[in-house]
Amino acid sequence: MLIITQGTGYISSYFRKMVSIVILGTGNVAQNLFESLYQNDEVNLVAVVGRSVNSLAFFKDRTEITTDWTNLPKADIYIMAIKDDAIFKVSEKLEINGLLVHTSGAVSIDALSKHAHTGVCYPLQTFTKNKILEFKNIPICIEAKKEKDLTLLKTVAQMVSGTVEHINSSQRKALHVSAVFVNNFTNHLFGIGKQICEQNDMDFTLLKPLIKETVEKLDVLTPKQAQTGPARRGDQKTLHSHLQLLKEDQHRQIYKLLSNAIKAAYGEKL
Amino acid sequence: MLIITQGTGYISSYFRKMVSIVILGTGNVAQNLFESLYQNDEVNLVAVVGRSVNSLAFFKDRTEITTDWTNLPKADIYIMAIKDDAIFKVSEKLEINGLLVHTSGAVSIDALSKHAHTGVCYPLQTFTKNKILEFKNIPICIEAKKEKDLTLLKTVAQMVSGTVEHINSSQRKALHVSAVFVNNFTNHLFGIGKQICEQNDMDFTLLKPLIKETVEKLDVLTPKQAQTGPARRGDQKTLHSHLQLLKEDQHRQIYKLLSNAIKAAYGEKL
Numbered sequence A, B: 001m002l003i004i005t006q007g008t009g010y011i012s013s014y015f016r017k018m019v020s021i022v023i024l025g026t027g028n029v030a031q032n033l034f035e036s037l038y039q040n041d042e043v044n045l046v047a048v049v050g051r052s053v054n055s056l057a058f059f060k061d062r063t064e065i066t067t068d069w070t071n072l073p074k075a076d077i078y079i080m081a082i083k084d085d086a087i088f089k090v091s092e093k094l095e096i097n098g099l100l101v102h103t104s105g106a107v108s109i110d111a112l113s114k115h116a117h118t119g120v121c122y123p124l125q126t127f128t129k130n131k132i133l134e135f136k137n138i139p140i141c142i143e144a145k146k147e148k149d150l151t152l153l154k155t156v157a158q159m160v161s162g163t164v165e166h167i168n169s170s171q172r173k174a175l176h177v178s179a180v181f182v183n184n185f186t187n188h189l190f191g192i193g194k195q196i197c198e199q200n201d202m203d204f205t206l207l208k209p210l211i212k213e214t215v216e217k218l219d220v221l222t223p224k225q226a227q228t229g230p231a232r233r234g235d236q237k238t239l240h241s242h243l244q245l246l247k248e249d250q251h252r253q254i255y256k257l258l259s260n261a262i263k264a265a266y267g268e269k270l
Helices: A009-015 A028-038 A084-093 A147-160 A169-199 A204-219 A236-245 A249-265 B009-015 B028-038 B084-093 B147-160 B169-199 B204-219 B236-245 B249-265
Strands: A019-024 A043-049 A064-066 A077-080 A099-102 A118-123 A140-144 A164-166 B019-024 B043-049 B064-066 B077-080 B099-102 B118-123 B140-144 B164-166
Touching (some): A019 A028, A019 A147, A028 A043, A028 A118, A028 A147, A077 A084, A118 A169, A140 A147, A140 A169, A147 A164, A169 B169, A169 B204, A169 B236, A204 B169, A236 A249, A236 B169, A249 B169, A249 B249, B019 B028, B019 B147, B028 B043, B028 B118, B028 B147, B077 B084, B084 B099, B099 B147, B118 B169, B140 B169, B169 B204, B169 B249, B236 B249
Parallel strands (some): A043 A064, A077 A099, A140 A164, B019 B077, B043 B064, B099 B118
Antiparallel strands (some): A118 A140, B118 B140
16 A cells, blocks of 8 residues: 655545545446556445445455445445436435545536535546446546545546546536537447448448548547548539438438538538 | 469469559549558559649659650559549540549549540548558458459559458449548537537547547447447436537537437437
């Protein structure tokens, strides 16, 4: 165990002992957080709380597991990595004294208002079942009602991630909606690409190098600089021939709306 | 120089000598093709043809450069890497005997019909000025009117790429429209994500790990399996709060249409 003595009394008081953490929830976010915190010498992972023994299988033999949400062990921080809809309801039932944080991009910090010490610890990433990511590369956006809670949360977040941002609730909501555009909607467009390939007896893997390069370009160009294609260059002939080729009405609607959006963004007349 | 003697008389007749190639055009595709072909011992890069000496600066001192499109040197293959709109017009003016191919995803092979030997060599990738990509990883989709021309084209394509697909004109068009969805439209969504971040005093780089993981997921899951987000789980509350937050009408339109498309794809009622 590392003993860190820092400048402020508050921090150093935390680091005379390890930071003790309880994780509530057993899903992808909980598993990824667990793996990252588990490796850390300055963290004492006290327990993981789940709805069933089955759902806790991932964690057993490495920390205490429990299905009893009403009688939680003492800890400095309680990280609630559960479904958005359940956050308020679960928070109301908890009887704890430490700092309670949730991990959602969409839920207000006020959902936890029953408690004295509250915060949010939103990892900006998409998690996949059975896939553990390197948390060091995942931005964590933090928020807390009280300055001291924020300091503690920041210290813990910096233990797991190289990018910790303090943002307020309205920024977090904006970030969440941005994430919907760049992740959820983008993924749906990949699905449409796959469908069109398969309708024409071609394999979706053909598109993968293009998809990868689309993202790699962002390291050297802004999206605006990187924009290409028939809509960008106002190539009406190609736009019309593509619309004729699309078999599904919804694909045509998406094609039209996004092409018009690109044309508008680059000052072309519609 | 490698001497390859293969089974068919046709192939071996080509490989008793090197394949001689002229590139017409000086843009990103021409530069990337040039770099890849230039390294190849079995290729004799005879010349690059451009509209101005200035535009040919990239190629000079490494091969012959010329701005004279009417008097081209002899070659086995002429690769026309020029703008879609110019392909037919330029093709009509050329006086050559070799195999003439263009590199467009959108233009029919028939745009070259003045010539006896025609084909298409469509690299499925997005190219950036001053960025040379590893062509080995770029799928090349080929097409030719005559079997012998196809064989020659395939041989050359396989010299530069690890993935060479023979597809017909209608498949190529479908592939091109898929590419618009997964590249052009996706990039526009990245631009919207950036805009929303900046409107809320946050840096777009926060979203990059999420964007990268969205693509890396495709190595283990189909887009359909990878789909997450409020539309996927029918979370009306989040959908409505996102719509309220979006400031631009066009962003709201895109948000609605794509959310509805995701809901429809997963069998949710609209």
